[in-house]
Amino acid sequence: MEHRHLLPDEIDQLLDGEAGFGVAPLIAHIEACPACRAELAEARQVVNALERLPHFAVSPTFADKVMSQVQVFEPWHVTALDTVKQWVPTSKPARALALATTSVLALVISVLTVWMAVRLDAFLFFFELASQRARAALFDAVGGAIANAFGSAAVDALRAGGMTAALGVTGFLALIVVAAVGLRALVGTARRRRT
Amino acid sequence: MAPSLDLANLPDADVVTLAQQGREAAFRELLRRYERPVFSLIFRMVRDREISEDLAQDTFIKVLNHIDKYRPEFKLSSWLFKIANNVAIDHLRKRQLDTVSIDGSPHASSAAEIEATSFDLAARQESALDEMEARELGNAIERAIARLRPEYRSCIMLRHVEGRSYEEIAATLDLPLGTVKTYIHRARHELREALEDVKGHG
Numbered sequence: 001m002e003h004r005h006l007l008p009d010e011i012d013q014l015l016d017g018e019a020g021f022g023v024a025p026l027i028a029h030i031e032a033c034p035a036c037r038a039e040l041a042e043a044r045q046v047v048n049a050l051e052r053l054p055h056f057a058v059s060p061t062f063a064d065k066v067m068s069q070v071q072v073f074e075p076w077h078v079t080a081l082d083t084v085k086q087w088v089p090t091s092k093p094a095r096a097l098a099l100a101t102t103s104v105l106a107l108v109i110s111v112l113t114v115w116m117a118v119r120l121d122a123f124l125f126f127f128e129l130a131s132q133r134a135r136a137a138l139f140d141a142v143g144g145a146i147a148n149a150f151g152s153a154a155v156d157a158l159r160a161g162g163m164t165a166a167l168g169v170t171g172f173l174a175l176i177v178v179a180a181v182g183l184r185a186l187v188g189t190a191r192r193r194r195t
Numbered sequence: 196m197a198p199s200l201d202l203a204n205l206p207d208a209d210v211v212t213l214a215q216q217g218r219e220a221a222f223r224e225l226l227r228r229y230e231r232p233v234f235s236l237i238f239r240m241v242r243d244r245e246i247s248e249d250l251a252q253d254t255f256i257k258v259l260n261h262i263d264k265y266r267p268e269f270k271l272s273s274w275l276f277k278i279a280n281n282v283a284i285d286h287l288r289k290r291q292l293d294t295v296s297i298d299g300s301p302h303a304s305s306a307a308e309i310e311a312t313s314f315d316l317a318a319r320q321e322s323a324l325d326e327m328e329a330r331e332l333g334n335a336i337e338r339a340i341a342r343l344r345p346e347y348r349s350c351i352m353l354r355h356v357e358g359r360s361y362e363e364i365a366a367t368l369d370l371p372l373g374t375v376k377t378y379i380h381r382a383r384h385e386l387r388e389a390l391e392d393v394k395g396h397g
Contacts, residue, residue: 049333053337
């Protein structure tokens with residue numbers, strides 16, 4: 001090493017800042033040899049100039065042009081997760097409260113589901129009972145309205161006509177209500193436009 | 196709507212995961228991080244701003260449309276630079292310009308062709324290279340890089356502008372490690388000679 005100048009590969013090793021057993025004699029040589037020191041300094045000047053080269057800027061519309069040709073597909077489970085996350089409170093106490101409420105609700109629903117599965121016959125019985133009572137209440141309400149409007153004779157006629165007639169009258173009344181609400185909405189819109 | 200995420204502070208791998216989940220903000224973050232390095236690499240290979248932007252766009256469209264195929268054991272930047280280098284080399288091959296020299300293509304057979312393929316700094320007042328005018332050495336090295344062979348150019352840019360290791364460059368460019376070392380050594384040597392010429396004339 002003392003009797004020759006550094007080889008190009010050895011200069012490269014020093015330029016790249018390599019460490020290790022073989023580099024120490026190279027550094028010692030550089031310290032002792034002005035020619036090799038000058039050689040390394042020149043090579044380092046090139047490397048420094050390269051490392052100072054800037055990145056060029058793209059045009060402002062570059063990202064939009066790229067994104068217009070990129071297919072962004074959000075899977076359903078990501079969308080669902082995001083929706084759930086939106087409902088999660090940010091503060092710790094609120095989150096704990098939400099967790100407790102959700103747990104209680106989940107527990108109640110689970111118990112009810114298990115009970116319904118075990119006692120399906122009882123569930124069907126109660127369902128039938130509830131639907132009968134709802135039907136009776138509906139008939140009473142509709143009957144009362146018809147008796148007020150057309151007299152009790154109309155109610156008797158309907159009872160004699162059965163379910164079909166009852167449905168027909170209910171539909172007719174509903175139509176009148178919808179028409180009245182629709183007309184009112186139309187008049188309201190026209191008034192707002194005028195003002 | 197996705198919840199707000201501080202994408203700028205996430206590592207590449209996490210941003211890629213979010214992009215794989217279809218979040219547009221993650222795609223845009225990757226673009227923001229790499230649009231300049233990728234464009235600069237291509238621009239220094241191709242030396243034409245408009246074409247370089249088109250090629251950089253192609254690079255990102257290829258990568259972002261296949262983000263689901265990204266393997267996390269590799270650096271995203273290496274994948275991007277690999278595609279960028281490939282599109283630039285393909286373009287140069289199509290144009291049959293092994294070297295885009297300020298003195299014109301080596302394949303030019305007439306004075307008109309030499310003029311058409313020459314790299315005229317004065318005529319590119321609006322080009323990105325104007326940024327270099329103020330710095331003599333920077334300008335000289337840009338001109339010297341333009342004279343290098345394309346394979347030397349990509350190696351030296353990745354090594355010294357992007358700060359990649361020899362191993363990363365070898366993996367990015369699909370070249371043997373020894374070849375990468377040789378290319379970088381030769382590129383440094385040629386650049387040194389070019390700069391010495393500049394100093395000699397100055």
